Amino acid sequence: MAKFDIMNHSFDHHVLNSLHDQELPVAVPEEQRRLVNEMDFFSDKNPSRDSRNVEIKKESVQQSELNVNTGLNLLTTNTTVSDKATVDKGGSPPGTDKRTSNETELNRMNSENQRLKAMLNQVNNKFYTLQMHIVTLMQQQKNPKAESTEETKMIDGDLEERRRRNVLVSRQFMDLGQALISDKDEPPQSSSEGRNRDCYESPHYREHIPMAAFESQNYGNCGDHENPAFDRRKTDCEEREDSPREQDFQEWTSNKVPKLQCSKDFDQATTRKARVSVRARSEATMISDGCQWRKYGQKKAKGNPCPRAYYRCTMAVGCPVRKQVQRCATDQTTVITTYEGQHNHPLPPAAMTMASTTSAAASMLLSGSMSSADGLMNSNALARTLLPCSPNMATISASAPFPTITLDLTNSPNPSQFQRPQSQFHVPFPNPPPTFASMPQIFGQALYNQSESSGLESSQEMMRATAAITADPNFTAALIAAITSIIGNVQPERNSSNNNTIRNHSESKMEDSIY
DNA sequence: CGATTTTGACCAGCGC
DNA sequence: GCGCTGGTCAAAATCG
Numbered sequence: 001m002a003k004f005d006i007m008n009h010s011f012d013h014h015v016l017n018s019l020h021d022q023e024l025p026v027a028v029p030e031e032q033r034r035l036v037n038e039m040d041f042f043s044d045k046n047p048s049r050d051s052r053n054v055e056i057k058k059e060s061v062q063q064s065e066l067n068v069n070t071g072l073n074l075l076t077t078n079t080t081v082s083d084k085a086t087v088d089k090g091g092s093p094p095g096t097d098k099r100t101s102n103e104t105e106l107n108r109m110n111s112e113n114q115r116l117k118a119m120l121n122q123v124n125n126k127f128y129t130l131q132m133h134i135v136t137l138m139q140q141q142k143n144p145k146a147e148s149t150e151e152t153k154m155i156d157g158d159l160e161e162r163r164r165r166n167v168l169v170s171r172q173f174m175d176l177g178q179a180l181i182s183d184k185d186e187p188p189q190s191s192s193e194g195r196n197r198d199c200y201e202s203p204h205y206r207e208h209i210p211m212a213a214f215e216s217q218n219y220g221n222c223g224d225h226e227n228p229a230f231d232r233r234k235t236d237c238e239e240r241e242d243s244p245r246e247q248d249f250q251e252w253t254s255n256k257v258p259k260l261q262c263s264k265d266f267d268q269a270t271t272r273k274a275r276v277s278v279r280a281r282s283e284a285t286m287i288s289d290g291c292q293w294r295k296y297g298q299k300k301a302k303g304n305p306c307p308r309a310y311y312r313c314t315m316a317v318g319c320p321v322r323k324q325v326q327r328c329a330t331d332q333t334t335v336i337t338t339y340e341g342q343h344n345h346p347l348p349p350a351a352m353t354m355a356s357t358t359s360a361a362a363s364m365l366l367s368g369s370m371s372s373a374d375g376l377m378n379s380n381a382l383a384r385t386l387l388p389c390s391p392n393m394a395t396i397s398a399s400a401p402f403p404t405i406t407l408d409l410t411n412s413p414n415p416s417q418f419q420r421p422q423s424q425f426h427v428p429f430p431n432p433p434p435t436f437a438s439m440p441q442i443f444g445q446a447l448y449n450q451s452e453s454s455g456l457e458s459s460q461e462m463m464r465a466t467a468a469i470t471a472d473p474n475f476t477a478a479l480i481a482a483i484t485s486i487i488g489n490v491q492p493e494r495n496s497s498n499n500n501t502i503r504n505h506s507e508s509k510m511e512d513s514i515y
Numbered sequence: 516c517g518a519t520t521t522t523g524a525c526c527a528g529c530g531c
Numbered sequence: 532g533c534g535c536t537g538g539t540c541a542a543a544a545t546c547g
Contacts, residue, residue, distance in 0.1 A: 295520060
């Protein structure tokens with residue numbers, strides 16, 4: 001356990017660093033109009049954050065680390081650029097040429113800044129993936145007795161798989177395409193055992209890894225890839241303008257019902273697209289996830305007096321991501337946001353957390369379904385593994401039309417459940433809330449429990465559940481990031497008024513129409 | 516005037 | 532086959 005604590009120590013540090021990376025003042029274009037009446041879960045301007053000075057200091061520290069690690073002398077703040085520009089301007093003659101030169105220089109530095117920021121994110125992503133890998137390996141070494149068991153063989157297999165996938169995962173900057181991969185265009189698999197691995201290991205799988213945003217370098221482009229998923233998007237992108245409505249509809253329909261035929265029950269369990277639902281208390285219209293959405297419909301759902309609003313991502317043409325926002329019927333202070341699909345474009349840092357969370361959760365959900373010979377695994381068991389301290393925090397529904405994982409953030413875990421002194425954690429954030437520091441422990445404990453807990457030890461199902469989770473390092477990371485962002489930065493009931501201080505027309509209009 | 520929202524209509528899936 | 536429901540479309544309305 002001590003070993004694991006040590007790992008958690010650094011785990012916390014890097015998870016939080018990773019979180020913090022998303023707060024770096026990247027020059028995200030301001031044209032990404034934000035719905036300011038949203039419950040701003042992932043805002044990088046959250047007023048609840050403590051003093052900016054501390055953050056700046058933290059950035060400096062992290063910057064130093066990064067410079068050491070990468071050898072890059074990154075310009076991580078726009079302030080640096082603008083300061084330099086100011087100095088240049090102040091010391092230069094008022095000539096137009098000089099000003100143009102300064103502006104050119106400023107533009108150049110800005111673009112370089114953006115590029116380096118992207119690299120920084122990528123490096124951190126890779127670093128974190130490796131870190132998770134190490135944690136898992138050490139976990140593996142810690143439980144040698146389990147190595148002879150069949151279940152552990154499966155986990156070993158997953159580790160092997162993950163080793164191979166590490167390269168791939170590290171290439172996935174923003175588009176965590178595993179769910180996409182696993183739920184689309186997979187070759188038929190007759191064997192139910194190990195089919196998940198087979199699917200991942202197959203050349204087909206490797207051929208169809210979604211290209212990372214950095215490889216394409218075509219922000220906003222529909223992509224020029226061999227990946228059928230991208231091809232589909234490309235087609236969608238290119239033909240949207242002139243294709244008949246029927247075809248468009250069928251594209252989306254086929255997207256929703258991918259052809260996946262590993263086996264009959266497998267087919268039933270996985271051909272439906274995974275959804276990630278987030279429940280949170282908020283008086284605001286909807287939570288802010290950093291993405292840009294356009295409302296395309298509203299419908300009154302059965303059994304709920306509150307209408308459901310349908311949004312699609314408009315950050316890139318042809319982005320297949322949709323989300324539904326609806327108030328809970330029983331508790332109208334709760335907003336339920338359901339995400340579906342994978343972004344086919346790079347996301348701003350503020351959007352990465354939620355996107356990664358939903359993507360990884362969907363991936364976990366689908367890989368979990370695939371790894372169970374009985375189809376979908378016991379959802380409650382998986383939820384308990386995910387969040388043993390708060391079994392109601394994550395629930396998985398296999399009975400819904402689409403497999404859905406629900407992250408219930410309306411009740412934060414009880415800090416008293418975690419006896420660990422806070423000083424044991426290296427928390428670079430100022431005044432972290434207790435739950436903030438505890439979150440990584442939740443997952444660490446969940447993984448540790450997989451072999452220690454008597455309740456789980458004998459359960460092959462739980463081993464499968466754990467394997468599914470460990471096979472997806474992104475999930476825990478992203479989930480931690482998202483939940484800690486929310487718990488750490490937002491007190492919905494208290495902050496809702498703050499978040500609502502600025503309202504624009506569309507929000508109030510939408511709020512009026514929905515609520 | 517372009518972008519976005521609204522809203523009624525349409526379509527597919529599902530259960531009976 | 533029929534009705535119900537969820538999801539989407541697209542013309543009209545609205546806004547900045």
